[in-house]
Each structure stands twice: as C-alpha cells, then as structure tokens.
Amino acid sequence: MTLKTLSLTAIRFSAVIFFLCTTGCKKDDNTEQPEVKLTDFTLLHPDGTSFESDEIAVEIKEDSINVLVPHFTDLTALKYKAEDKVLKHSEDEILDFSKPIVFTIQSEGPATKKYIITVKHDKLKNMVYFGGHDKTFYALYNRNGKKIWDFKAEGDFSYSGPAFSKGVLYAGNTDGYLYALDAETGALKWKYKTGGIITSSPTVADGIVYVGSYDRKLYAIDAETGVPKWTFTTGYLIDSDPVVVNNMVYFASDDGYLYALTKKGQPKWQYNTGSLIVSSSPLVVEDVIYIGSRTGYLYAINTADGAEKWRIKSDNGTMEHAMPVIYNGIIYFSSGYDLNYGPPNNHPGSLYAINASDGSLVWKKLDALGFTSGPSISNGNLYINADDGKIYCVNTSTGNIVWSKAIYANGVVPTVVDEVVYPGGGGGRYFNAFNALTGTLKWAFPIENSLTTSRPYVIGKNGY
Structure with a gap:
C-alpha cells in the first residue's frame, strides 16, 4: 500500500468519526432543550380589559387549562393573555371558547406543547335582584x-321583595300573580294567580313557597311546579311576610x-x-x-x-x-x-x-x-x-x-x-x-x- 493510499484511508476514517460525533451531538442538544410548561394564562373581555381577580379562576394542569368566568359572560367572544407564544392564535384575536380549544404553546427554542383550554360559567354570584x-x-x-x-309584567313588582331558592327567584306582583323566574336568564318558569294583589314578600322553605295576598289568604305553593298545596283564610288582607x-x-x-x-x-x-x-x-x-x-x-x-x-x-x-x-x-x-x-x-x-x-x-x-x-x-x-x-x-x-x-x-x-x-x-x-x-x-x-x-x-x- 502506498503512502497516498494510507492518507486517503485516514481521511475517510476521520470523516466517519466526525459524522458520528456530530450526529451524537445533535441528539444531546435535543435532550437539553428546556421543558415547555405554561405557568400563566388568563382570559380577557373582547375589548381587552381584564376580569376582576375574584371574578375569574384559572386552573393549569399538565396538558389542560380550566377557566371559570362570571355566569353571564359571552363565551363566544373572549381574548386571552399568556406568557409564552401561542402558535396559530393571536392575543388580538377574539375567540369562541364555547367549546374546548387546543392551544399549541412554544417557549424559548423549537419545542412545543399542546393544551386543551376549557372555559365554563362559574356558579351564580355577584347579582342583585x-x-x-x-x-x-x-x-x-x-x-x-x-x-x-x-x-316585564302587567303589575307592580315594587312591594313584594323577591325570595331565592335553587336558582329560582319568587316575586309577588300587584297583578295578583306570584312569579317564578330563572335567576340566570329571567325566563318565566311558572306563575300562579291569587285572588288579590300581592304585596307580601314570599318565603321558601323545604320546596314550598309561602306568600300572602289581598284576598285574605296565605298560600303554600309547590316551588317547582307552582301548584298550590293549601291555603289559609284570615279576617282581612295580608301584607305581612311569612x-x-x-x-x-x-x-x-x-x-x-x-x-x-x-x-x-x-x-x-x-x-x-x-x-x-x-x-x-x-x-x-x-x-x-x-x-x-x-x-x-x-x-x-x-x-x-x-x-x-x-x-x-x-x-x-x-x-x-x-x-x-x-x-x-x-x-x-x-x-x-x-x-x-x-x-x-x-x-x-x-x-x-x-x-x-x-x-x-x-x-x-x-x-x-x-x-x-x-x-x-x-x-x-x-x-x-x-x-x-x-x-x-x-x-x-x-x-x-x-x-x-x-x-x-x-x-x-x-x-x-x-x-x-x-x-x-x-x-x-x-x-x-x-x-x-x-x-x-x-x-x-x-x-x-x-x-x-x-x-x-x-x-x-x-x-x-
């Protein structure tokens, strides 16, 4: 073997070693990339303003984020804010969170991670009726x-103070009706007509609504159905609250x-x-x-x-x-x-x-x-x-x-x-x-x- 042949063999061997080293080095670089882990995420109103700190609750898990917002919030029109880069979705974009959304998060470096964002209405709170x-x-x-x-009703709601139980409001009216309204939406669940105007404020206990009327009667009405259970007649009209x-x-x-x-x-x-x-x-x-x-x-x-x-x-x-x-x-x-x-x-x-x-x-x-x-x-x-x-x-x-x-x-x-x-x-x-x-x-x-x-x-x- 000539000196020239030995030299070419050495060069080829060195190239193989260099290739193996660089391949191994690249693998080591990937394992050293920082972990992608989102630590800060919140939602905003469509105009970009923040919710009050005690209005919103954010729970960040390993691969999901659960958010509670006030119960009347429009879930179809919200913005977000996150500390890491979100691929595909811009912070200026108004998003529909009425169904879960998949966010792909990227921290420093090329690594990414997916989070499922689920937004729900919180329980009924911060309301005045x-x-x-x-x-x-x-x-x-x-x-x-x-x-x-x-x-809206036909009569005056200003005398009978509302009662509340299990998501339903009960209010008397001078049109003689006791109204049961859904506390979240205001939808009428039922109404019951007494024989006189109602200025008495109802009381709810154990599934029964009690209310007085100008027809001289105290009524006990099923809170779920609006069906009367019994009445008791007095000598004159009833303003007082039971x-x-x-x-x-x-x-x-x-x-x-x-x-x-x-x-x-x-x-x-x-x-x-x-x-x-x-x-x-x-x-x-x-x-x-x-x-x-x-x-x-x-x-x-x-x-x-x-x-x-x-x-x-x-x-x-x-x-x-x-x-x-x-x-x-x-x-x-x-x-x-x-x-x-x-x-x-x-x-x-x-x-x-x-x-x-x-x-x-x-x-x-x-x-x-x-x-x-x-x-x-x-x-x-x-x-x-x-x-x-x-x-x-x-x-x-x-x-x-x-x-x-x-x-x-x-x-x-x-x-x-x-x-x-x-x-x-x-x-x-x-x-x-x-x-x-x-x-x-x-x-x-x-x-x-x-x-x-x-x-x-x-x-x-x-x-x-």
Whole structure:
C-alpha cells in the first residue's frame, strides 16, 4: 500500500468519526432543550380589559387549562393573555371558547406543547335582584350596576321583595300573580294567580313557597311546579311576610292577628294585637316572636302557645310597619306616625334599640323622622331609609349617625352584602349601591319610570 493510499484511508476514517460525533451531538442538544410548561394564562373581555381577580379562576394542569368566568359572560367572544407564544392564535384575536380549544404553546427554542383550554360559567354570584314600580323585575351585576336581564309584567313588582331558592327567584306582583323566574336568564318558569294583589314578600322553605295576598289568604305553593298545596283564610288582607321556623309558619294579617300554623296549614294558635298589622313581619328568635301593630306597641309573643311575654309602646307613631331585627341581644325597629293627628302634626316616629329579654330601652334616635321602612345590620352598623328621603348608617351601640345620603328610597328596606348597601332610591330615579362603611356611591342604575323598588335580594361574591 502506498503512502497516498494510507492518507486517503485516514481521511475517510476521520470523516466517519466526525459524522458520528456530530450526529451524537445533535441528539444531546435535543435532550437539553428546556421543558415547555405554561405557568400563566388568563382570559380577557373582547375589548381587552381584564376580569376582576375574584371574578375569574384559572386552573393549569399538565396538558389542560380550566377557566371559570362570571355566569353571564359571552363565551363566544373572549381574548386571552399568556406568557409564552401561542402558535396559530393571536392575543388580538377574539375567540369562541364555547367549546374546548387546543392551544399549541412554544417557549424559548423549537419545542412545543399542546393544551386543551376549557372555559365554563362559574356558579351564580355577584347579582342583585329587585322589582320596580315600572312593572319590571331587574337583574343587575352588582360590581358595576350593569343590567343582565329584566322581566316585564302587567303589575307592580315594587312591594313584594323577591325570595331565592335553587336558582329560582319568587316575586309577588300587584297583578295578583306570584312569579317564578330563572335567576340566570329571567325566563318565566311558572306563575300562579291569587285572588288579590300581592304585596307580601314570599318565603321558601323545604320546596314550598309561602306568600300572602289581598284576598285574605296565605298560600303554600309547590316551588317547582307552582301548584298550590293549601291555603289559609284570615279576617282581612295580608301584607305581612311569612316566616318559617321549626316546621311552623308565622305571619300576620291586617285583621290584627298574628297566626301560627303547621307546615300543613293547620292552625296552632293566634294572637290578637287589637289593631292592623300591615307590613310588620314576624321576627322569630328562639322561642319568642317580635311584631308591631297600629296600637303603637311592639309585642313579644311565646312561640309555643301565643302567650304575650311583654310589650313596649313607642313614644310616638304606629308600629304597623315595624320590621324588627336583632343583633347581639338587642332588638332594633322604627315607628311611623301617630295616626290620631293629621298632618303636619301627626308626630313622626323614631328609631329604637331595646333589650330582647325584657323590652327595656337601650337608646332612641333619629327622632321625628318617621319610617315606613325597616333596618338592616352589618358589621356593627344599622342601615335604614327614613321618610325625610335619606338613608342613615348609625352605630348599633350608640345610635350615632355614621353617614347619611339623600336618595328618596320611598320605604325600601336596605340590603347589605360584602360591605355594599343597596337601599333602592326610586324617588331619585336611580337604584343605588353605596360603600357600606363610608357611604361613597359605587354606582347608580337609572330607573326613570319607577318611583319605588322592592327590597333587593343580593347574591354575594362567594355565591351566597
């Protein structure tokens, strides 16, 4: 073999070694590529704005992403934001997430990974419901007052405050119907016609809706079907809201009686206050019922037999509209006007705090304002709409005013949820939402054709 032949052989051998080395090196480079793993992903509104942090929930798994958005969100028109590059889909593109979408994610380098994105509506929350004098029932998003849906009827929804159970709202109307509406969509599930107008607010317990009517009857209606189970007839019309406690139904009538029925509609006892009980509704605490009457008294009645435990008389004003509440062993209520005198000398009533045990006075405040509304309590403060057109926030311990606003709520009982108070305000042509601690207006929803609204029902940020 010549020297030239040996040299060519060596060159060929070296080329083979180089090829094998480079092939092996490339394989090693692939194994060292960083893992593709998405750690940040969220959805946006079509205009590119973000959901509130507690409105949206994102769960990133090994090869899938599950997202919960507010229940009324249009799933067919959403944008996204991700920390890694998404092949095929642009962040500026509006996408349809009503069905799962496959995203291919690419981090640094050529490696990719597929994720299945599934978007669903969260449970019902952050909603406020109320009825208006304008023959409309409203559903608003309580973060900003945006209307989600409304429902039209022939009569007035502003007297009967809605009740809620298992995704259904129940509201009475002056057209005599009790309506059952789907809470998510506002669709009518059923309606039941009573023999008179309904201003009583319904109560739902164990699949039965209880509501009073101006035809003098209390109705027990199947919550699912709208079929009546039984009725009970009183001596006069019923404004008062029924209360169900320990398998007993307690309610009052304008005939002056407080009634106790079994859940099958059988009377157990009745107590005569001696005068009209209009919108005053029973407050049941352990074995005592508290209720007011036009006599000017607030009564404490034994639940077992209807015997009177004690009574306290307001300094001025009827108690037929008193809607007492309890907090830390203290009963809070308001009085209306002394009907023995005509205006302007009819002695407007006050706000009271009394001991639940014996009726002894703790304090009396907001004198001579007059009230056809009842109080609500949250975080140590009491909220009440007075007939001077203002909502008052007062300290429960002292009765001192924390803040007040003129809103002309016209007798609405405020609702307080998640440190926001919803006091109505139809007289000012708006439904309002205030910061409960400071009185700062959060938003106002226009209701140009409604002078009054019903007591709001609110589903808070946790779905309760």
